[in-house]
Amino acid sequence: xxxxxxCMVIGSVPIDSAENFGEYKPEDCFVIxxxxxxxxxxxxxxxxxxxxxxxxxYRGELPGQVETIRLAVEKxxxxxxxxxxxxxxxxxxxxxxxxxxxxxxxxxxYANLCVLQYLSRQGCKSVLVGESCRVFxxxxxxxxxNGMRGATVSVFPFGCPACRVSYIGMKYPLTKAVLHSxxxxxxxxxxxxxxxxxxxHDGDALILVQS
Numbered sequence: 001x002x003x004x005x006x007c008m009v010i011g012s013v014p015i016d017s018a019e020n021f022g023e024y025k026p027e028d029c030f031v032i033x034x035x036x037x038x039x040x041x042x043x044x045x046x047x048x049x050x051x052x053x054x055x056x057x058y059r060g061e062l063p064g065q066v067e068t069i070r071l072a073v074e075k076x077x078x079x080x081x082x083x084x085x086x087x088x089x090x091x092x093x094x095x096x097x098x099x100x101x102x103x104x105x106x107x108x109x110y111a112n113l114c115v116l117q118y119l120s121r122q123g124c125k126s127v128l129v130g131e132s133c134r135v136f137x138x139x140x141x142x143x144x145x146n147g148m149r150g151a152t153v154s155v156f157p158f159g160c161p162a163c164r165v166s167y168i169g170m171k172y173p174l175t176k177a178v179l180h181s182x183x184x185x186x187x188x189x190x191x192x193x194x195x196x197x198x199x200x201h202d203g204d205a206l207i208l209v210q211s
Contacts, residue, residue, distance in 0.1 A: 004030045007092035009083045010046070011112070012036025012057050013103035013130075018044045020129060024096045032087060034079040038062070040099045052086055053079035078108075081115050084126075094125045101130035113137070117159055117204060136207040142199040143207055145169075148191050152210040155179060155186035155198060163203030169196030176201055 008029035026046040033041050035053030039060070040046075051062060052069040062068060071082055080100060087095060100112040112128060116137045119126040128135040136143050137158060145151070153170065157163040161181050167174045171190040179186045198207055 004028065005092070006030070006094045006096055007032060007084075007087035007090075009034055009080060009087065009095060009097045009100070010037035010040050010048070011080055011097065011099035012039065013099045013101060013108075015040045015043070015099050016131065020098065020131065022129070024098075024129070029096070030087070030090070030092060032083045034083040037099050050083075050086065052083050078111050078115070080112055081118065084115055084119055088122060088124065093123070095119055095127075097126065097128045100128055101133065101135065113158065113206065116206075120204070132211050134209045136209070137204060138198065138200040138207060139204045140200055140202075142197050145191060145196045145198075145209060147194060148196065148209065148211065149194060150211075151191045153189045153191060153196070153198070154208045154210075155189070156184065156206045156208075157181045158204045158206035160203045163205045164201040165205055166199040166201065167197070169193030179205070 006029045008024060008026060008031045010031065010033045012035055031046060031048045032050045032052060033048040035055055036057035038051060038058050041048050048066055050067050054071045054073040056073055084095060101109050116126055116128055116135065120137045120139045155165055157179055162178050164176055164178050165174060166176055169191060171192050
């Protein structure tokens, strides 16, 4: 097996099925469990390469044979942000984050959207993967979606008042249209081609793909 290029971060929001991992096979990734993400890893027999967190949301005993970074309970950054920073420190530029959306804490889900923006600002390619949903953040550039005909795509400005975008391969194409943060015009488009693209010309665009 060659060198692993994708860093998989597993958070503590319960993952219902191994099918959620999809194309991201844990054995082909460098796996970091952020705090209670270890419970998700244990549920699907995923062996982590690194554990990181204050472990206030993990109830079991930590495995002694896995590298572990313990963080203080009182800290400025979330366990997920600490995990991706450690992944970047180790040279990774591609990230897939699981167990980071939904659950009982909307504030944690929002914080993980901020982590996605952090990764984008560092020049990393990254995605948040939830139940039948993928979330991307593009700060200039474009996102290509292959083989997803019929999926719903929604695009919103994130961390800025507006973004300028173009779509191709969608039911409602756009050409350098401005989406404003106080008008959810970008909700619920639909992919109609085998290859669709969202180009972001200005601003930061949060792109949600629901299958």
